[in-house]
Amino acid sequence: MSDPIFRADSLAVTYTSSRGPVKALEGLSATLGQGEFLSVLGPSGCGKSTLLKVVSGLLKPSGGSVTLRGAPITGPRPDVGIVFQQPTLLPWQTTLDNVLLPVRTLGLDLEGGRAKAMQLLKLVGLDKFASHYPGELSGGMQQRVGIARGLIHDPALLLMDEPFAALDAMTREHMMMELQRIWMAAGKSVMFITHSIPEAVFLSDRIVVLSARPGRTIREFEVDLPRPRTLGTMAEKPFAEHCNALRALFSDLVKFD
Ligand SMILES: Nc1ncnc2c1ncn2[C@@H]1O[C@H](COP(=O)(O)OP(=O)(O)O)[C@@H](O)[C@H]1O
Numbered sequence: 001m002s003d004p005i006f007r008a009d010s011l012a013v014t015y016t017s018s019r020g021p022v023k024a025l026e027g028l029s030a031t032l033g034q035g036e037f038l039s040v041l042g043p044s045g046c047g048k049s050t051l052l053k054v055v056s057g058l059l060k061p062s063g064g065s066v067t068l069r070g071a072p073i074t075g076p077r078p079d080v081g082i083v084f085q086q087p088t089l090l091p092w093q094t095t096l097d098n099v100l101l102p103v104r105t106l107g108l109d110l111e112g113g114r115a116k117a118m119q120l121l122k123l124v125g126l127d128k129f130a131s132h133y134p135g136e137l138s139g140g141m142q143q144r145v146g147i148a149r150g151l152i153h154d155p156a157l158l159l160m161d162e163p164f165a166a167l168d169a170m171t172r173e174h175m176m177m178e179l180q181r182i183w184m185a186a187g188k189s190v191m192f193i194t195h196s197i198p199e200a201v202f203l204s205d206r207i208v209v210l211s212a213r214p215g216r217t218i219r220e221f222e223v224d225l226p227r228p229r230t231l232g233t234m235a236e237k238p239f240a241e242h243c244n245a246l247r248a249l250f251s252d253l254v255k256f257d
């Protein structure tokens, strides 16, 4: 890999709560290459959203280091875009204005921002919905507005925290295809957080697997399936083999009772 754009070394986070300290992450290490699609895969509660908070500069780690483009992450920064599990759109603002939100909060050029927003709405297939309000859009469409908003300020890194978890199964498959297409067209480095094995295998170049809480890196997987991957890819043997290898890993790790 050429110089990674993002690097986490032995990252640790301990929350202090009224019940005492909660170790959320301990020994998480990962790198993200330029233009790479990386998934961080781990069971519920293992510290994935905690990682997102650290990478977006909202939470200080208790140990280890995180760097973006060679510089330590010490607070929120404009070269990161975030897409959350819920679309978190402002219901009283149009699609276009919702996409423009980071342009306004970062004080960027609004005229240029509008043109860029229209390009991105085209990219996510919503250019005809620029003047619609969130309540007039389906869940999948709202999530695509969230993706356009995450890209509007041309971030070096796009962080996505289980962005499709709240969608129904058919919309989720459609959004996986859409995200692959958008990623291939936009050429961004993506860190995609998920607890879904097929989602991680379908989308990723590489997968970092976390243990149950406190999350630490236990394994890295290359996904060498050719692109563009299609719905047919999921019916093929290599796809199933990748998923099975990950499932076996988790069945050793997480005991369900
Ligand atoms: N502010 C907080 N205070 C105390 N514990 C927290 C806080 N936020 C998260 N946790 C705990 O840290 C662990 C990891 O949480 P989280 O990062 O949200 O996991 P994930 O996103 O993988 O489901 C969980 O056990 C959760 O209860």
Ligand SMILES: [Mg+2]
Binding pocket: 048, 049, 050, 162
């Ligand atoms: Mg989470």
